[in-house]
Amino acid sequence: MQGMRSEASVLHLDLDAFFAAVEQRDKPSLRGKPVVVGGTGGRGVVSTASYEARAYGARSAMSTAEARRRCPPGTAFLGGRFAAYSITSRVVMDQLRELSPLVEQVSVDEAYVDLAAGDHDLSVGGLTALARDLKERIRTATGGVNGSVGIGSSKTMAKIGSELDKPDGLLVVPAGSELDVLHPLPVRSLPGVGPATGDRLSAVGVRTVGDLHERSLTDLVALVGQAHGGGLFRLARALDDRPVVPDREAKSVSAERTYATDLTDLGRLQNEIRWLADRVVARLQKEGTAGRTVTLKFRRYDFTTLTRSQTLPQPVDDARTVSEVATRLLAGIDRTGGVRLLGVGVSGLATYVQGDLFAPDEAPVVLDPEDDEEETPAPQSRSWHPGQDVAHADMGAGWVWGSGLGRVTVRFEGPLTPPGPVRTYAVDDPELVPADPPDWRRTGPPPPG
DNA sequence: TCTGGGGTCCTAGGACCC
DNA sequence: TCTGGGGTCCTAGGACCC
Numbered sequence: 001m002q003g004m005r006s007e008a009s010v011l012h013l014d015l016d017a018f019f020a021a022v023e024q025r026d027k028p029s030l031r032g033k034p035v036v037v038g039g040t041g042g043r044g045v046v047s048t049a050s051y052e053a054r055a056y057g058a059r060s061a062m063s064t065a066e067a068r069r070r071c072p073p074g075t076a077f078l079g080g081r082f083a084a085y086s087i088t089s090r091v092v093m094d095q096l097r098e099l100s101p102l103v104e105q106v107s108v109d110e111a112y113v114d115l116a117a118g119d120h121d122l123s124v125g126g127l128t129a130l131a132r133d134l135k136e137r138i139r140t141a142t143g144g145v146n147g148s149v150g151i152g153s154s155k156t157m158a159k160i161g162s163e164l165d166k167p168d169g170l171l172v173v174p175a176g177s178e179l180d181v182l183h184p185l186p187v188r189s190l191p192g193v194g195p196a197t198g199d200r201l202s203a204v205g206v207r208t209v210g211d212l213h214e215r216s217l218t219d220l221v222a223l224v225g226q227a228h229g230g231g232l233f234r235l236a237r238a239l240d241d242r243p244v245v246p247d248r249e250a251k252s253v254s255a256e257r258t259y260a261t262d263l264t265d266l267g268r269l270q271n272e273i274r275w276l277a278d279r280v281v282a283r284l285q286k287e288g289t290a291g292r293t294v295t296l297k298f299r300r301y302d303f304t305t306l307t308r309s310q311t312l313p314q315p316v317d318d319a320r321t322v323s324e325v326a327t328r329l330l331a332g333i334d335r336t337g338g339v340r341l342l343g344v345g346v347s348g349l350a351t352y353v354q355g356d357l358f359a360p361d362e363a364p365v366v367l368d369p370e371d372d373e374e375e376t377p378a379p380q381s382r383s384w385h386p387g388q389d390v391a392h393a394d395m396g397a398g399w400v401w402g403s404g405l406g407r408v409t410v411r412f413e414g415p416l417t418p419p420g421p422v423r424t425y426a427v428d429d430p431e432l433v434p435a436d437p438p439d440w441r442r443t444g445p446p447p448p449g
Numbered sequence: 450t451c452t453g454g455g456g457t458c459c460t461a462g463g464a465c466c467c
Numbered sequence: 468t469c470t471g472g473g474g475t476c477c478t479a480g481g482a483c484c485c
Contacts, residue, residue, distance in 0.1 A: 059451085258452095
């Protein structure tokens with residue numbers, strides 16, 4: 001059974017009203033005033049409302065029209081400057097990497113840090129000082145953006161900690177006190193419990209996490225399904241040992257667009273599909289990846305939404321193929337009444353094997369995110385262990401920080417790869433990787449922990 | 450002027466294979 | 468000649484998150 005850590009060593013950072021905060025930083029006249037960032041057209045929604053705008057009831061995901069109704073004259077409605085947000089985000093993530101090599105960025109304004117992989121005093125006092133210092137460094141490095149920090153014995157506890165004390169928050173949940181914090185909270189405050197699950201739980205009298213704790217696993221599974229039910233059962237007991245995983249590989253790439261007025265013209269729809277396919281493919285190619293499944297998303301005038309997909313024999317990353325497949329999928333859909341949104345996506349991604357990184361004869365295969373188990377039988381004689389140091393001429397120095405049957409995970413760090421990417425290699429035949437490959441030199445310190 | 454855009458994970462049924 | 472399992476892949480939809 002999975003558990004939790006015996007120390008509060010997972011940190012969660014959430015930047016406060018991030019997009020609005022960057023706008024207020026860059027435009028002093030907006031400071032102290034309500035600011036709403038999001039779509040400004042007729043069908044726009046709010047991405048972020050500053051705390052001043054929240055005081056009037058503006059919220060993320062609300063239609064911008066509704067936010068305009070609620071906010072006073074003088075409220076700034078802005079379309080957003082994503083390049084600025086992205087740069088600021090990187091500045092923040094760099095600060096987090098000062099704390100530990102294990103930083104998992106979950107979005108532009110949110111990340112987890114595994115403090116156990118760094119050299120830190122994990123006492124409550126030490127963690128409080130660490131968090132206070134981190135917040136100050138973020139504020140300085142970004143020119144005034146605040147973040148809320150939660151620290152706990154798991155990702156869930158850390159996230160709940162940052163949530164409970166925002167904005168500009170700092171909350172350490174000491175190991176052992178998880179249930180005291182958790183049980184009074186409404187179930188809706190658990191990550192993963194949204195409107196649908198919240199309603200179902202409420203219908204059977206479950207309102208707080210404490211209520212949840214009293215329900216049997218069988219009841220919860222019957223109520224919300226196998227995976228979710230099991231997840232809730234464990235969450236109520238603070239059982240969460242999900243690791244902090246840096247550099248997660250993307251599993252799909254997509255682009256979609258909502259039109260100011262519904263489309264009906266077939267030629268126009270085909271042009272839009274081509275445009276969306278171009279955007280998706282440009283990103284695929286930039287990432288050096290391709291995918292086998294092409295999906296068309298389709299939203300009608302009445303907001304009914306459907307998807308049609310087709311899986312191809314080979315991964316594709318060219319605009320012509322993607323848009324041809326998507327256009328073919330469009331043909332099977334009833335378009336009467338008009339089309340509100342179109343989307344094109346590619347999934348089932350397989351990273352290219354980059355031939356120049358390894359000599360052909362000894363090339364470990366880059367794993368797909370999905371298939372670490374199959375097609376990679378355990379090596380007969382060779383293994384690596386966490387902490388062992390290895391290196392590659394093209395990738396820089398690195399160390400093994402995870403290994404298992406048939407695979408080895410290496411974090412590289414060096415001048416060529418500043419952030420230190422993590423790569424997992426399958427070893428499907430021990431003979432493919434010689435005992436002492438000449439270009440795997442031993443350098444660099446193994447990670448602490 | 451109702452309801453964005455980018456994702457992840459799960460479920461369920463049917464096809465197909467052993 | 469009657470009744471199976473299990474496993475994987477594919478498709479479609481839904482919940483949820485930021």
